[in-house]
Amino acid sequence: VKHALSDFAICGGPPIFEKDVPVGQLYFPDWERYSEGMRGIFDREYYTNHGPLARELEERVAELLGVRHALCVTNGTIALMMAAIALEIKGKVLIPAFTFIATAQSLTWAGAQPLFCDIDARTYQMTPSTAGAAWEEDVEAVLPVNLWGSTCGPTALEDFAARKGAKLYFDSAQAFGIVADGRPVGSFGTLEVFSFHATKTLSSAEGGCITTNDDALASRLRNIRSSYGAGETVAVPITANGRFSEAQACLALLSLDDLDAHIKQNQTLFQRYLDGLAGLGGLTVFEPVNVDRSNYQSLACEVDADEFGLSRDDLWQLLRAEGVNARRYFYPGAHRSEPYNRTLQPGAGSLPTTDRLCRRVLQLPLGSFVSEEMVDQITDLVRSAVTHAPELARALRG
Amino acid sequence: LAQVTTTSAKQELGDLAIFGGQATFSRVRSTSNLVQPDFERFLHYSRTFFDARHYSNAGPLSRRLEQQLTAFHEVEHCVAFSSGFWGLVLAARALALPDRHEVIMPSLTYRRMGDAVALAGLVPHFCEVDENTLAPTAATMSACINNSTALLLAAHPIVNTCDAVSLGELATDAGLPILFDSVESVYETSQGRRVGSFADAELFSMHASKLVNGFEGGYVTTPDRVLAARLRDMRGFGFRVQDRVECLGTNAKLNEVHAAMALASLDDVDAQVAKNRARYRVYSDRLAGVEGARVVPFDEQQRPGYKTVVAELTPAWPLSRAQTLEILHAEGMLARPYYAPALHTKHTSYPTVASDLSMTEMLAERFMLLPCGYQTSEADVASICDLLAFLSAHGAAIGTRTSGASR
Numbered sequence: 001v002k003h004a005l006s007d008f009a010i011c012g013g014p015p016i017f018e019k020d021v022p023v024g025q026l027y028f029p030d031w032e033r034y035s036e037g038m039r040g041i042f043d044r045e046y047y048t049n050h051g052p053l054a055r056e057l058e059e060r061v062a063e064l065l066g067v068r069h070a071l072c073v074t075n076g077t078i079a080l081m082m083a084a085i086a087l088e089i090k091g092k093v094l095i096p097a098f099t100f101i102a103t104a105q106s107l108t109w110a111g112a113q114p115l116f117c118d119i120d121a122r123t124y125q126m127t128p129s130t131a132g133a134a135w136e137e138d139v140e141a142v143l144p145v146n147l148w149g150s151t152c153g154p155t156a157l158e159d160f161a162a163r164k165g166a167k168l169y170f171d172s173a174q175a176f177g178i179v180a181d182g183r184p185v186g187s188f189g190t191l192e193v194f195s196f197h198a199t200k201t202l203s204s205a206e207g208g209c210i211t212t213n214d215d216a217l218a219s220r221l222r223n224i225r226s227s228y229g230a231g232e233t234v235a236v237p238i239t240a241n242g243r244f245s246e247a248q249a250c251l252a253l254l255s256l257d258d259l260d261a262h263i264k265q266n267q268t269l270f271q272r273y274l275d276g277l278a279g280l281g282g283l284t285v286f287e288p289v290n291v292d293r294s295n296y297q298s299l300a301c302e303v304d305a306d307e308f309g310l311s312r313d314d315l316w317q318l319l320r321a322e323g324v325n326a327r328r329y330f331y332p333g334a335h336r337s338e339p340y341n342r343t344l345q346p347g348a349g350s351l352p353t354t355d356r357l358c359r360r361v362l363q364l365p366l367g368s369f370v371s372e373e374m375v376d377q378i379t380d381l382v383r384s385a386v387t388h389a390p391e392l393a394r395a396l397r398g
Numbered sequence: 399l400a401q402v403t404t405t406s407a408k409q410e411l412g413d414l415a416i417f418g419g420q421a422t423f424s425r426v427r428s429t430s431n432l433v434q435p436d437f438e439r440f441l442h443y444s445r446t447f448f449d450a451r452h453y454s455n456a457g458p459l460s461r462r463l464e465q466q467l468t469a470f471h472e473v474e475h476c477v478a479f480s481s482g483f484w485g486l487v488l489a490a491r492a493l494a495l496p497d498r499h500e501v502i503m504p505s506l507t508y509r510r511m512g513d514a515v516a517l518a519g520l521v522p523h524f525c526e527v528d529e530n531t532l533a534p535t536a537a538t539m540s541a542c543i544n545n546s547t548a549l550l551l552a553a554h555p556i557v558n559t560c561d562a563v564s565l566g567e568l569a570t571d572a573g574l575p576i577l578f579d580s581v582e583s584v585y586e587t588s589q590g591r592r593v594g595s596f597a598d599a600e601l602f603s604m605h606a607s608k609l610v611n612g613f614e615g616g617y618v619t620t621p622d623r624v625l626a627a628r629l630r631d632m633r634g635f636g637f638r639v640q641d642r643v644e645c646l647g648t649n650a651k652l653n654e655v656h657a658a659m660a661l662a663s664l665d666d667v668d669a670q671v672a673k674n675r676a677r678y679r680v681y682s683d684r685l686a687g688v689e690g691a692r693v694v695p696f697d698e699q700q701r702p703g704y705k706t707v708v709a710e711l712t713p714a715w716p717l718s719r720a721q722t723l724e725i726l727h728a729e730g731m732l733a734r735p736y737y738a739p740a741l742h743t744k745h746t747s748y749p750t751v752a753s754d755l756s757m758t759e760m761l762a763e764r765f766m767l768l769p770c771g772y773q774t775s776e777a778d779v780a781s782i783c784d785l786l787a788f789l790s791a792h793g794a795a796i797g798t799r800t801s802g803a804s805r
Contacts, residue, residue, distance in 0.1 A: 026451060026453070028448070028451065028453065031445075031448060034444070034448065035441060035444075038437075038440065038441070038444070038655075039437065042434060042437050042440075045432065045434060045773065047432065047606035047611060047613050047659075048605065048606050048613050048614050049606070074480050074481065074484075074614070074649075075480065075649045075651075076649070077635075077648050077649035078480075078484075078648070078649065081648070100635075101635050101636065101643055101647075102635055102648070102649060105635065105636070105646060105647060105648055106648075108646055109517060109646075109648060197454065198453040198454055198455075203453070205453040205454050205653040205654060205655055206453075206454050206480065206649070206651060206653040237747040237748075238513045238516055238517065238746075238747060238748065239510055239513045240483075240513070240517065241481050241483035241484065241510065241514075243481070243614055245606075245613035245614045245656065246613065247613045247655045247656060247659065248613075248653070248655070251655065327640075328641055331641045332641070337636075337643040338636060338643045338644060338645055338646070339645070339646055368451075369451070
């Protein structure tokens with residue numbers, strides 16, 4: 001525990017962690033299972049192009065999520081882009097500005113245009129209300145994002161899109177393993193897109209997946225992905241090489257075996273953070289909302305500088321100096337990032353909740369690199385920082 | 399060659415699988431390289447990322463791979479990607495002149511090339527190729543240059559290379575950027591210089607079917623430091639530093655498992671080329687006396703990789719290419735047409751530009767790729783050559799028995 005100001009790394013003290021602790025998830029199978037899985041691929045001499053492991057994974061994911069089709073793809077961003085192409089979207093797509101930049105980029109590559117909306121101040125997600133406030137008559141589709149172990153309330157957004165006559169699909173990159181509105185995330189809207197990046201609950205190092213109950217749409221997506229595993233040949237606007245290798249499939253299958261254990265560990269760590277940070281004025285942990293079961297993908301919190309005594313950026317720098325690689329997701333917000341900032345009109349497109357959170361949100365480590373003891377070290381550090389807030393703020397400003 | 403014996407030579411028409419005979423191969427022999435690196439080497443490399451617990455996002459192995467490839471190609475910079483396709487999309491977008499939109503490229507090339515260019519927001523403008531080399535030339539590309547030209551995209555043919563020096567000079571004279579699709583020419587030299595060191599940038603694939611098997615993957619080489627930095631930004635969502643997006647990007651990162659595979663494969667590349675050469679020699683020697691079939695020769699004054707063997711069906715060949723391929727497929731020989739159909743003949747949802755490409759159309763009907771690569775032995779090659787000799791000798795009768803459509 002850091003008692004004195006000089007104990008803090010930014011003031012010359014030793015950092016708590018010698019090696020940076022990433023935000024997560026970064027689960028990976030042990031060496032024996034990895035070696036065995038890869039040896040199987042070498043024995044089969046089948047390396048990519050919709051191989052036996054990719055097919056097995058698609059079947060298991062579809063069964064687990066209760067959908068007719070699961071299509072594994074190179075990564076979640078390419079999957080999102082393929083989705084826009086398959087849905088033949090060329091116009092405006094309503095998305096929350098409070099999202100990873102890939103949501104918007106996928107649309108630009110597909111020839112569509114993101115239209116940014118705000119998020120709800122209570123749930124931190126896109127809602128029918130925030131979507132309605134940004135609505136324009138020529139919006140073609142709605143692409144909500146399920147963030148941080150929560151969802152945006154998919155059934156309500158299905159109703160909203162139906163009323164508007166707009167296409168609806170979900171960026172569920174962070175949402176594998178979540179149950180919401182009585183069923184697994186994966187079957188809402190026309191389709192949903194997951195990420196299997198190493199930072200997600202289900203990992204294939206890089207990877208992604210599209211789930212849908214629409215047979216025709218699945219056929220188009222398979223034809224866009226590549227020639228292999230395309231099944232029936234159907235006309236598509238363009239192909240995009242989204243192949244998923246056997247190595248990726250091997251990792252994802254092993255990760256799927258461990259999914260419940262990973263989610264359980266996430267939940268334990270999440271609760272430990274909640275306990276450790278309880279009662280700290282000005283620091284609010286985002287607890288899962290709109291879910292029957294969360295995957296506890298991320299631990300994000302909002303820092304109110306006036307009440308907490310330190311700004312989010314102060315706390316961020318302080319933690320980084322201690323070896324806690326906390327992240328400012330999603331700073332500065334998709335709408336204020338290249339190239340979308342170029343079309344942001346001064347005074348127009350005001351997204352106050354998004355802008356507030358972009359200034360205030362901090363994500364803390366959760367996942368395979370983190371033990372309960374490490375959570376205690378991090379929360380103790382945050383508590384100590386509060387007691388030294390004025391001096392630390394001055395030290396940070398030189 | 400004398401030691402290479404065949405196992406199931408066909409004696410009469412009824413021995414052909416299309417007529418009910420036993421197929422030559424029970425497991426297909428394909429045109430894909432599918433080289434298998436040493437498993438222990440793969441595990442050895444894997445240990446690095448495993449111990450570092452770094453699975454993607456410019457991890458230790460992808461950085462090491464980039465370093466080794468810069469040395470291999472004798473070029474200053476290499477940027478690895480999740481696939482050659484996405485390396486091409488990003489490189490084309492990064493290189494294209496602003497406010498222009500046409501990309502001059504051959505039509506006799508990789509079937510997804512037009513799609514990649516269109517995804518980059520550009521318009522394919524198809525050019526002709528040379529009859530003898532199957533490659534675009536300075537003359538065929540120059541004929542297409544206009545005020546809308548944003549980029550020259552020269553694709554090396556499957557056997558040998560373009561005249562990279564002349565094409566580079568054309569680009570310089572015209573004030574245009576030039577990108578080579580060098581996917582089929584990893585090991586090659588052009589005028590004594592390593593492919594990969596030419597032009598503004600060159601593109602390679604590490605798909606399992608290529609010379610370097612990385613499961614999936616690709617890379618771009620370039621002498622241009624600024625371009626390399628731009629491509630690194632683009633493959634990682636446009637981030638130059640944390641929280642700062644510099645440009646439109648996407649996710650085209652190479653993961654560490656694929657990088658481990660590529661590194662292990664690269665370690666074996668010289669041994670692999672020696673085996674490729676041995677297969678090529680069997681094809682060349684055995685088909686030398688087969689009327690109507692000609693192996694397209696590698697230029698051994700340069701440094702061939704011998705990865706893919708291409709045969710030309712001359713007017714003396716007694717069957718159509720489609721018939722020939724059908725017979726080969728039935729025998730478990732997954733021969734494939736050479737870049738057919740030509741891209742300009744395909745319907746696309748995006749605009750393209752093409753003028754008279756009659757040479758391309760003629761060439762697109764004439765060549766085929768023969769089975770080769772790691773899973774095809776020299777004895778297999780001998781069996782394939784024996785079958786082709788049988789077809790050459792009995793083509794007329796086969797044609798009559800199938801449909802009477804021999805040409």
